Amino acid sequence: xxxxETIKKYFDKGLWTEAMVGNAVGKGKITAGEYExxxxxxxxx
Numbered sequence: 583x584x585x586x587e588t589i590k591k592y593f594d595k596g597l598w599t600e601a602m603v604g605n606a607v608g609k610g611k612i613t614a615g616e617y618e619x620x621x622x623x624x625x626x627x
Contacts, residue, residue: 584611590620 589606592598600621607617607625614625 586612586616586620589616593620 584606589598589603589612593600593603600623603612603617603620604625606612607614612620617623617625
């Protein structure tokens with residue numbers, strides 16, 4: 583199951599890109615604020 587912790591771990595290990603994290607926001611798995619925490623970038627639709 584994808585949640586904040588899992589997505590952050592994948593991003594930190596280089597397994598996920600910013601675009602993939604953004605897709606998780608679009609699918610309701612994480613919030614825009616969590617996207618910013620994970621990537622360090624402001625979420626843009």
